Amino acid sequence: MSHGILRSLLALGSALFALDAGAAFADAPTSFETIYAAPDDLAQNLAYARAEAKAGRLLNAASALERILLLSPNENGVRLFYVAVLYRLDDLQGAKQQLDALDPSTLTPLQKAEADRYRARIADERNDFKFSGNLAAGLAVDSNALGPLSTQIDLFGLTAPKKVGDSVVTSGQVELIQDLNSEGDLAAFGSASIYSRQSIGGPDADYLNTQVNLGINGSGLKTNWEIGAVFRDYQLFDSPYLAEYGGRAAFNWSPNTSLTWIASFEGVGQSFHEPYVKQFVPTFISGTHNGARYDLTVGVSYRLSATDTFSGAVGYEMKTAGYSPFAYDAPFLDANYQTLLGGGAYFDIGGELRYIDYRKFDAFFLNVRREDMFGTGRMAIGAPLSSFWAQKATGDYRENIIIEGAMTYEERTSKGPIAAYNDLGFEMRLIWKFGDTR
């Protein structure tokens, strides 16, 4: 199965980068000077609007489309484009009115499908209650299926043997938002997600995690914030392993339209299910892994262009534990780069480095004060099914179904008797987005 997934990944990547190259040659730049000299040239205005919309300069795009529609009101395709620009400008009332203005027109089947799609999106967004989510399913292969999980179970320096494993990956997420005022800048939210891997070949490496968030969020011209409760449950090898429950707060500040500073804090209690450890309590050790975990992260997100975004963050994690050698401090560094390839396709690469410094000498299990270096990386490329059609759009369910291929790498080194491991994984999956996905 591993060769099949790898071949599929390569084919997907080649196809999407070919789409991007085609899009780059399709758009001939039209300058503002050209438009200023001939503002009544409909074709030049349309080319200018396309280029400006693609670059994220939506006001310029809107003004060019308004010129066309003043001069030639029956350009239905242009009016639909204008709807899309107004929607992106967050002028939902204006976008709806322009859709209504198209009602008496005869549209092509694709235009009608797109108009219906926008009408539904606008109606969803103007509603005080919003619902969105995604479901995903796929196949994965790992060169060291037990490696990542062995982080959780390595006692006395034992590490699982390196074996290739195949698994079925499924996940789902739903998010509910209820506006709390008419401006829509204060809302209550709730979200739930689940992620599962079930082994179908190689060693049993099943795991399952679920997460629930509840809280309120707010936004201003340059800021947004959220505060709420978080609950997580992890199961390894089909058995309960860890429950986390606590709170999380986050604050974002965008001094301009390219730059966003991000700060977040999370504090959770941890309750482990580990009967093997517990049987030594209190005879040999004073407690278990149970304790609390605190995470402070400060980061930045910078939009290099309308299609390219870089994010980076530094953080500090602190864990307490009943058995103090299990407590640690862990500074970490995250980085992520995402680029959009046109037609909804994307390429994403990111990773994290985390240094875990255990606080005390472990005289019972390992006979060492443990220090770990943990690294992860993921590279993904994906696209909606619609991007494989000639017009890169279908106006239907194919725009909500994404095929994604990903490669992951995980590695841990450790001081002391704990063996290092690494794992290279490949994954192909289909993702279905539903609801208001903006």
Next chain:
Amino acid sequence: MTLIKLALSGTAVLALSISAAQADPPIGTNAAIRNSVQTKAAADPALHPAVVRAPVHIGDVVVSGDKSALQILLVDQSVFTVGANARMTIDKFVYDPNRGSSDIAASVAKGAFRFMSGPTLAGQGRNAISSPVATIGVRGTIVEGAVGSDALAVLAGQPGVSTTGSGDGATLIVLRGPGHTNNGFDKPGAIDVTAGGVTVSVEHAGQAVFIGGPGQQPVGPFYLTDANFLRLSGLLRTQAGDGGTGLPQLGDVGSAGVNSGDNLDPGAIGDSYTTQTGSFDGPIKVTVPSRPVIVRGGGGEP
């Protein structure tokens, strides 16, 4: 063309006043005209039919008829649309491409208008638009409105807003965007409306403010109903089925324009399919759960 090249190359600064208008270079051009629109220079005694591509100067007066509109494209990329039944004068325009700043002041005596600021106006347009009863400071935005009888007609039946007793110059102002969650590079819109000694700030797309007459304070902000917005939009925009101006049709632009996917996918900018499950998730972003899933604090028995 010569002016725009000169201005954009950074060698010219337009800092003009109405008194010096006659010798001034153009500050913009008539970009699109619909039905009956007339203009005149400050010194002209009479109005003349507006002509597409004709230059626009400081002090020019625009007068439009029923179902008529003129879009003026300014050299700083700002756009002023004069809608139906309007009378508008450009009082001031300053553009310094070296500093990347511009400022504008226009007065609307009656009728409908729409203004989209250029990229250099942000923070500068403190008194961008004035009506007989209010001034509108623009902090980078799309703003539209109506003055006089059109304002009263638009507001008919608007919940919570009474037009009884409204006088000359009654003014309706609507902030249209860009909204907080717009996914372009345009600054989120905000305006400050001053009337009767009171200033009201509007920072949410779709919110409106009404001033009933001279000396009266602003009412709002409030959201225009869809029916009332339709009336305002009808003064500024065309509808499918309206007669054309004889220009050749563009044909089916959907295949390369609307259907490009970049336009269709409003989440194209800012969508998050990243592996991170915590740090970068804003309150409204979409995140698809994915590996790696890191269980922190482990080290025990499964």
